[in-house]
Amino acid sequence: MESLKKYTTKRRRKARHKNDSLAMFCRALKNKDNFLLASHVSPEGDAIGSILALESLLRRLGKKTLIACEDPFPERLACLPAKRWRQVKEVPEGRKFDALVVADCPTLERVGSVQSLLAPTTEIFNIDHHISNTHFGHYNYIRPSASAAGEVVYDIFKWFKMKLNQEEATCLYVSISTDTGSFKYSNTTVKSHQIASELIQTGIDIEKINDELYATYSLEKIQLYSLLLGKVQRSPDGTIAWVGLTRNDLKRTGATYEDTEGFIDFLKYIKEVQFAFFMSEMDGSQDGQVKVSFRSRGDYDVAQVAAYFGGGGHKKAAGCTIHGTLEEATRKILEQIKLALAKQNQKTSF
Ligand SMILES: [Mn+2]
Known part of the structure; x- marks a missing residue:
């Protein structure tokens, strides 16, 4: 038992290393067809923006996709396309997925009840920017220098040479803007601004987005x-x-x-x-x-x-x-x- 444990840990470590590059990650994504996408419980701008943009990318690649989260879509993110968001309880029973794509979660436990939708054969693609990420996926693309998971998703768009449409640009803008506190926090980098500049060039209305995100409060x-x-x-x-x-x-x-x-x-x-x-x-x-x-x-x-x-x-x-x-x-x-x-x-x- 002991030696088997050692062997598998070693194998896993090796595999983890091999599968952690962006190219490996994206190639493996290309090979799957039926995706479940998820982020953490109580999702905020970065979790939701990243997942929505990724889902759109996978759909453009001709994949079958479904987003499921433990919690409902937060009302305050009305500038994002909520129509693709499902709660775990709305997912038809027995639906099988070859792959789970997770963004903005340092551990798999953070997805909460989404775990109940996984089959033993479901391969996990883990995208994140938390330094504490446990590399829980079969494939992991973790970039701790990124201000938001949305920045990491942007890298994936670049790898596939996909031009962002306005809806995707809005999602990633919300990701980066919310995780950097409107580009104020110390995690804001030159790259966050460069990406934002590219997103704005798609013609998105940042005045409207910022107004909805930060300046519209209920009484x-x-x-x-x-x-x-x-x-x-x-x-x-x-x-x-x-x-x-x-x-x-x-x-x-x-x-x-x-x-x-x-x-x-x-x-x-x-x-x-x-x-x-x-x-x-x-x-x-x-x-x-x-x-x-x-x-x-x-x-x-x-x-x-x-x-x-x-x-x-x-x-x-x-x-x-x-x-x-x-x-x-x-x-x-x-x-x-x-x-x-x-x-x-x-x-x-x-
Ligand atoms: Mn984040």
Whole structure:
């Protein structure tokens, strides 16, 4: 048993290496016919933009495709073509796929219930930009220097020498724009701008896209923000800021969980804040479940804090889920952030 295990691990490692180039990846894609495409649960702009653009590419190559996600298409991404989006529960039973294409997921578990649609023979194509990606696919194309999974998908279009149409360009623009915080975050590179420039050249209306993405709020959302701004808490030295959303806050304002996306930025905007976290009390769990988003400023790493709680993400933006009440979650998180702060300060004092 032992030697077999060693043998297969070695084989897998070798295969992983061999199959990790863009050319290998794209050639293997060409050889499959029937694709399932998916991204993570609670999908945002990058997950959705990447998958929609890829689905379009595969369709143009004459492939059979189906997009399935655990969650519904978020209303706030109205500028993207939602008509191709299906929830797992809408997929006809018994439908078989030769390949699963996953984008923007560091682990396969992130696709949630999509895993129930896989057969043992389904080959997995893994496209990502998370440095923590576990290379879980039979084929992996991971580019950690990319600001968004959308940039990695762009490479695939280039490999196939496919000219992007406006719909695809809109999808990739949304991917890159949302993951770079409108080209503001430190992950923004020359390449992100170069790709954006090419996308804009297709004639897409970026004023309209940006207006829909960042400047169209429902009244309920504004009212929720007003309520949450009144609940902001800070550590005595002002370097940590946080807010906890209760189910009652949503009830009072008529807003939804989706409306809370982006609120965390306000916490980070506060002068002196190095760490910000936003907690949401989730529905339907007996023992209480709290979803947490983290942001950091400067050199501080929130991916490590999120990883401690079984979550993940990037250095300056990460997330996790914690069991317990909002108060318990706050206490545990503050403990971990203080440890991270102490570690960082130790590093910089050398
Ligand atoms: Mn992403």
